[in-house]
Amino acid sequence: MNASDTIAAVATAVAPGQGGIAVVRVSGPAAEDVGQAVVHVPGQQDWQSHRVLYGHVLGADGQRRLDEVLLLLMRGPRSFTGEDVVEIHCHGGVIAVQQVLERVLAHPGVRRALPGEFSQRAVLNGRLDLTRAEAISQLVAARSRRAADLAIAGLDGGIQARITTLREQLLDQLTELEARVDFEEDLPPLDGDALLHDLQQVRQALLTLVADGERGETLRSGLRVALVGRPNVGKSSLLNRLSRRERAIVTELPGTTRDLLESEIVLEGVPITLLDTAGIRSTDDAVEQLGIARSEEALATADVVLLVLDGHAGWTAEDAALLARIPEHIPRILVANKADLPAGALPQPVDVQLSALEGTGEEDLVQALLERCGAAGTEGVLLALNERQRDLAATAAAALGRSQEVAAQQLPWDFWTIDLREAISALGEITGEELTEAVLDRVFSRFCIGK
Structure with missing residues (x-):
């Protein structure tokens, strides 16, 4: 990346027939020149910062109108990136916005933005x-x-404020320690027990942030939940019940579900992808065999498996065989469906009794599902570090944990500073105070283009 380049990209979602408007964002030293070259603004409209101008994007011949647009000019540093920024608000869809972007990229010195490059420039420019x-x-x-x-809590500065506070506490302790290393004879004695106590309080706060971040990750990434069971035990009925719509075909014929059906739902704030699998059984039907193969794949990739039983028919050898197919490391919940009918023998303990037809037991199933995969109790999570941030917070906590061993061995103060510096550096990397270009590139490469 070259920070002196002028970059451009579509900053809104692009899809055929979707969206009334789209935004082409341009940032860099030539942004205003690009706007003036691409957009014809009629009349005496003033090109002033933070004003909206009306005009048309013209073709390369300067005559053909490609689109009717609004143009917003934001001169740096009062812009998202801190640079001169022009946003061209054109019609949505695909063709109009692509034609506008092509005209922008045809201007000398303008290149297509890389993923996350607008946000990266905002960070680099403070x-x-x-x-x-x-x-x-x-x-x-x-x-x-x-x-x-x-996400809004992080955008409002909650994570930055919390990490900065903890880092400043460590910086204060480091300052005291370094003063003792250089001028111990001229300063009053330092209470090692009090120092260790303060460091461990910071460590505990970091561990709490890591734990909350792990719970919050479920809210961000969601869960993949596989519904598995013999044919005709009610998997599709359960999918439809949880989805609140007829997503799967339900009949009394075994083997109705021939493919892997997916349904996106949200349970108590947790996004969940329900995977309704084909009933796993021996069959000569080639199409059903393909569906069963996909069911096996779903078992291996799911975060939790709901093994649905026919509570009326009772526990069978086929149920036991299916239970044995679920990988040991994947949480499973045994669900006895058809609780509206007389119960059969269930020697295998089940976790939830429900009726997908009537809805009884649904709340119990939701709670069991969230608890089994560690997603319960997320209401108390106010800040959630992402994976990168959690790794660095854990590194800082581990470094502070080593201070206990240093204290136990009664080592000199300069030994304390080694781990303290590592913790401070890790926390600085979370907020961006201590970052290399390679780390920045890695972080922003995961962003979408135009952001």
């Missing part, structure tokens, strides 16, 4: 700290309101 930039990405990708709330 308009955003790194945690806020990452929160923007998480807000765009949010699949539930709770995930959006956590």
Whole structure:
């Protein structure tokens, strides 16, 4: 990346027939020149910062009108990136926005933006700290309101403020230690027990942030839940019940589901992808065999498996065989369906009794599902570090944990500073105060283009 380049990209979603408007964003030293060259603004409209201008994007011949647009000019540093920025608001869809982008990219010195490059420039120019930039990405990708709330908390500076506070506490301790290393004879004695206590309090706060982040990750990424069971035990009925719509065909014929059906739902703020699998059994039907093969794949990739039983028919050898097929490391919930009918023998303990037909037991199933995969109790999570941030917070906590061994061995103060510096550096990398170009590139490469 060259920060002196002028970059451009579509900053809104592009899909045929979708969206009334689209935005082409241009940022860099030539942004205003690009706007004036591409957009014909009639009359005496003033090219002033933070004003909206009306005009048309013209073709390369300067005559043919490609689209009717609004243009917003934002001169740096009062822009998202801190540079001169022009946003061309054109009609949505695919063709109009692509024609506008092509005209912009045809201007000398303009190149297509890389993923996350607008946000990266905002960080490099001091308009955003790194945690806020990452929160923007998480807000765009949010699949539930709770995930959006956590992203907004990060965007409002919650993560940055919390990490900065902890880092400043460590910096104060490091300053005291370094003063003792250089001028111990001239300063009053330092209470090692009090110092260790303070460091461990910071460590505990970091471990709490890591734990909350792991729970919050479920709200962001969601869960894949596979519905598995013999044919005609009610898997599709359960899918339809949880989805609140007729997503799967339900009949009394075994083997109705021949393929892997997916349904996106949100349960108590947690996005869940339900995978309704074909009933696993021996069959000569080639199409059904393909569906069963996909069911086996779903078993291996699911976060949790719901093994659905026919509670009226009772536990069978086929149920036992299916239970044995579920990989040991994947949580499973045994669900006895058809509770509206007389119960059969269930020697195998089940977790939930329900009726997919009437809805009884549905709340119990939801709670069991969230608890089994560690997604329960996310209401108390106010800040959620992402994976990168959690790794660095865990590194800082581990470094502070080593101070206990240093204290136990009664080593000199300069030994304390080694682990303290590592913890401070890791926390600085979370907020972007201590970052290399390679780390920045890696972080923003995961963003979508135009962000």
